[in-house]
Amino acid sequence: MSRTGTLRAAFFLALGLPLAGCCLWLMHATAWDLGGRSPVLNYDSAQYALAARELATHGRLATTFALPIELVRHARPPWPLATIQPGLVLVEAALFRLAPSTIHLGRLVVPLSRPDQREWLVLVAPFCCFILIGLLLAVITSRLLRRYAPGVPEGRRLAAAMVVALAFYLDPEAQHFACGGFTELPFMLGLVLAVAALALGPASRRPFLFGLLLGLTGSFRANMLWLAPLFALAACAMPDARGKRVRVLALALAGYALPLAPWWIYKWRAFGTPAWDLSRFVIWDRVGGRTWFSLYHQPAEPVVPHGWEALRLLAAKARVNVRPLALGASTGTRALWLGSIIVWLVMARPWSRVASRSAAGDAAARPEGGSPGPEIAPSRSIAAPAADVRPLAITAIAVLLAFAFGVVAAAVSIPWLRYVFPTRMLIELTGILALWSVVTMASELASLPGWRRGLYILVGLLVLGWGLFDSYRGNLEAHTTSATRAEPNVINMMKITVLMNREIPDDEPVMSNLGPLLAWTARRPVLHLAESPDELEACRRKLEFRNVLLVFRAPANAWGEWREVVSEPARARDHAEWNVDTVREWLTSDGFRVIWLTLKPAGPRFAAAPARSG
Numbered sequence: 333m334s335r336t337g338t339l340r341a342a343f344f345l346a347l348g349l350p351l352a353g354c355c356l357w358l359m360h361a362t363a364w365d366l367g368g369r370s371p372v373l374n375y376d377s378a379q380y381a382l383a384a385r386e387l388a389t390h391g392r393l394a395t396t397f398a399l400p401i402e403l404v405r406h407a408r409p410p411w412p413l414a415t416i417q418p419g420l421v422l423v424e425a426a427l428f429r430l431a432p433s434t435i436h437l438g439r440l441v442v443p444l445s446r447p448d449q450r451e452w453l454v455l456v457a458p459f460c461c462f463i464l465i466g467l468l469l470a471v472i473t474s475r476l477l478r479r480y481a482p483g484v485p486e487g488r489r490l491a492a493a494m495v496v497a498l499a500f501y502l503d504p505e506a507q508h509f510a511c512g513g514f515t516e517l518p519f520m521l522g523l524v525l526a527v528a529a530l531a532l533g534p535a536s537r538r539p540f541l542f543g544l545l546l547g548l549t550g551s552f553r554a555n556m557l558w559l560a561p562l563f564a565l566a567a568c569a570m571p572d573a574r575g576k577r578v579r580v581l582a583l584a585l586a587g588y589a590l591p592l593a594p595w596w597i598y599k600w601r602a603f604g605t606p607a608w609d610l611s612r613f614v615i616w617d618r619v620g621g622r623t624w625f626s627l628y629h630q631p632a633e634p635v636v637p638h639g640w641e642a643l644r645l646l647a648a649k650a651r652v653n654v655r656p657l658a659l660g661a662s663t664g665t666r667a668l669w670l671g672s673i674i675v676w677l678v679m680a681r682p683w684s685r686v687a688s689r690s691a692a693g694d695a696a697a698r699p700e701g702g703s704p705g706p707e708i709a710p711s712r713s714i715a716a717p718a719a720d721v722r723p724l725a726i727t728a729i730a731v732l733l734a735f736a737f738g739v740v741a742a743a744v745s746i747p748w749l750r751y752v753f754p755t756r757m758l759i760e761l762t763g764i765l766a767l768w769s770v771v772t773m774a775s776e777l778a779s780l781p782g783w784r785r786g787l788y789i790l791v792g793l794l795v796l797g798w799g800l801f802d803s804y805r806g807n808l809e810a811h812t813t814s815a816t817r818a819e820p821n822v823i824n825m826m827k828i829t830v831l832m833n834r835e836i837p838d839d840e841p842v843m844s845n846l847g848p849l850l851a852w853t854a855r856r857p858v859l860h861l862a863e864s865p866d867e868l869e870a871c872r873r874k875l876e877f878r879n880v881l882l883v884f885r886a887p888a889n890a891w892g893e894w895r896e897v898v899s900e901p902a903r904a905r906d907h908a909e910w911n912v913d914t915v916r917e918w919l920t921s922d923g924f925r926v927i928w929l930t931l932k933p934a935g936p937r938f939a940a941a942p943a944r945s946g
Contacts, residue, residue: 345494349470353463353501356803360507363807369814369821369922371849372451377513378848379416381454384424385852386410393418393598396857397848400867401610403631403874405603409841409857412602414610418595419551420457420515427453451852454513461517462501462510465524469761470497472528476765479532480724488788495792496764502799503760504806505753515552520754522549522556523734526563527758530727535563536570539580543587550592554609555741555751559734560588566730571722614745619645625891629863631871646744653743660749661739661756665798669763670735673728676766679773680721728762735759767791819849820883824920828883829853832928836879843871844881845891864893865910872934880929901927 364370373381383395394410402414413421431453470493477489484492500506509516526545529535535542546563550556564584568577596606613627616636627634637645662670738755742748749756768791775784820828825846833854836842841857844850851858861882862871868880884890887899897904904912916928 342490345470345490346467349466349494349497349501350463352498353466356501356507357459357462357510360504360803360807360810361511363810363814364508364511365811365814366511367452367822370817371819371822371825372455372512373849373852374512374819375847375849377454378852380420380424380513380515381451382848382851383413383416383421384428384454387421387425388428393421395851396855397851397860398857399610399628399860400631400862400871401613401628401633403859403871404633407874409839409875412598414603414608417515417550417552417554418598419548420513420518422551423457423518424454424513427456455511458510458512458514458517461521462506465506465517465521466497466501468521468524468528469500470494472524472532473497473765476531476724480721491792492765492768495795496761499761499764499795499799500757502796502803503757504803504809505750506757507803507806508810509753516750516753519549519552519556520757522546522552523559523754523758525549527727527731527762530563530566530570530730531724533570533572533723535567535584536573536580539564539567539573539583540587542567543584543589544591545587546584547588547591550588551595553754554611555738558737558741561585562730562733562737564588566726569726571720611745615646615649617746619649625863629860630867631862631874650740650743653747654739657739657743657747657749657752661735661752661759664802665794666756666760668767669760672763672767672770673732673759675770676773677725677728679770680725728766731755731758731762764791764795818885818889819846820920820924821922824922824924825849825853827920828881828926832879832881840879841875841877842879842881843868843877844883845894846881846883850881861891861894863891865897865904865907866893868910868931869934872931876934878931878933880931882927882929883924885924897929898925898927901929904929 366372379395379397382397383393386392386394386396390410392410393413395413396410398406398409398411399415402411406412428450431450473493473496474489477484477492506517522545526535526542526549529542529545543560543564546556546560550560564581567573567584568580570580573580599608600606602608610628613634613636614624616622616627616634617624620637622634622636636642735752735755735758738752742751745751768788771787771791772784775787819825829850832842833856836856839856841859842850842854843859843861845861847858847860859871859875859877861880862868871877882890882894882898884894884898887895890898901915901917904910904915911932911934912929913932914930916930918926920926
């Protein structure tokens with residue numbers, strides 16, 4: 333391909349990839365009925381939006397939503413941030429400050445101050461990360477092939493870059509995270525840049541900047557806490573770091589700590605320790621009879637095991653959850669990509685004497701003019717070694733270990749594939765390149781170079797074919813799931829908010845299972861629903877509230893002991909210990925039962941006195 337043709341192809345690729353990403357995002361958003369049956373905000377994204385609004389409006393890192401367990405340390409709203417990381421909060425707060433309150437289109441004035449309109453701003457960062465990751469993957473793939481396989485024709489190199497980028501865009505989980513205010517895509521953007529820095533060399537040449545990248549990435553998700561040492565060790569293991577490995581490791585870790593230091597200081601001042609995070613209790617979910625609700629929905633810190641007993645229980649939990657997680661992460665073509673990385677590490681033999689000195693040997697074989705002689709012209713294959721492949725091998729091992737750490741962490745905490753997404757995507761994207769390289773080496777070993785091009789195309793068709801099938805299946809699942817969501821649609825959320833705000837004074841806390849969603853739309857403090865009605869008085873001893881709002885599709889969907897209230901609301905007044913004054917009930921247009929309990933004033937609080945002898 334001529335240079336003009338290459339530039340033209342790269343130009344259309346730079347335009348076509350974002351367009352393809354936008355179309356796939358729109359198709360998934362339509363299947364999800366974003367902004368209709370499915371509100372823009374959900375339980376997780378609403379927590380970030382609330383904290384961002386507080387920061388943009390009042391200039392404080394706080395939130396108007398709390399779990400009952402948070403009342404132990406901070407009883408009054410606004411509450412300090414105990415469960416979320418600061419990265420997305422800062423980004424969304426900047427968007428809230430920069431976005432105008434109204435847009436003027438000629439004589440038409442569009443207000444953007446209403447919660448159901450302003451909440452769309454939380455999609456800006458994930459959507460931009462979604463598009464940017466695809467473009468970065470194309471650029472990184474092109475640079476890797478140019479460095480490590482210079483014999484690949486320009487057209488084939490651009491086609492490989494397009495396939496890798498589309499493999500990401502076609503992933504239904506990536507599309508779903510781009511349709512909500514999640515932290516997964518910003519976190520993955522940082523991981524992609526970190527892996528590229530390892531493979532292409534900047535990580536070991538500029539370790540402090542590499543550490544800053546890890547720290548900024550860690551501001552979006554806490555699991556970078558154990559990934560940062562892994563990537564720092566990978567940087568100091570690079571051939572370029574020989575003789576200065578300790579310095580590279582120290583600078584990388586220092587760079588990681590620098591952007592997170594203000595956050596740790598905030599935690600120290602708010603909770604007494606920089607390591608405080610309520611998510612640490614999630615590892616005890618489904619251990620020893622504990623559940624998510626018993627851990628977080630009582631106004632008391634849970635008593636959990638320590639020492640060897642804790643390790644034994646957590647190891648038993650991990651053993652139960654690792655297998656289904658590993659199987660889920662290996663469905664479809666995922667096992668092929670994972671196996672390709674391992675096979676490439678075995679076949680490439682990156683630490684053998686021949687492989688480690690390939691670059692030196694190639695340089696020595698070149699004529700004085702610098703161009704390769706006819707006897708050593710580079711192969712037109714993807715695996716032609718023009719450089720030392722040890723950086724690629726170290727990067728591949730780091731990606732494999734990061735994926736393993738992610739699976740184990742999910743197995744110990746919440747065994748959902750969602751929490752393995754960033755490292756799972758790295759495995760798949762790395763595995764595509766590894767499979768192309770394995771095909772090249774296998775065809776050379778079998779002396780069948782004529783089959784190479786057909787196998788390259790077959791791998792590309794497999795990637796795109798499975799991606800299209802997976803994306804179609806994901807859209808069908810999104811359409812089905814949107815009709816059975818656990819929260820009312822946008823219109824009914826606004827109706828509930830209007831009715832509630834008419835009767836309840838501003839800034840008076842409310843307890844509800846809608847949690848952060850209600851706090852966002854109602855613009856008032858909301859305490860998440862207690863584990864059972866018996867916990868109401870215990871919560872009211874720490875935070876006075878008089879209204880409890882229950883919103884469930886049916887009694888079967890209610891939590892534990894709340895099912896009795898949802899099934900027979902009128903009988904709630906029969907329980908004197910619940911202290912219920914009035915009960916109201918109605919049905920929303922999308923089939924949700926709304927039960928509004930108004931409580932009587934809390935009883936007198938007696939000061940505790942020391943017991944006297946006798």
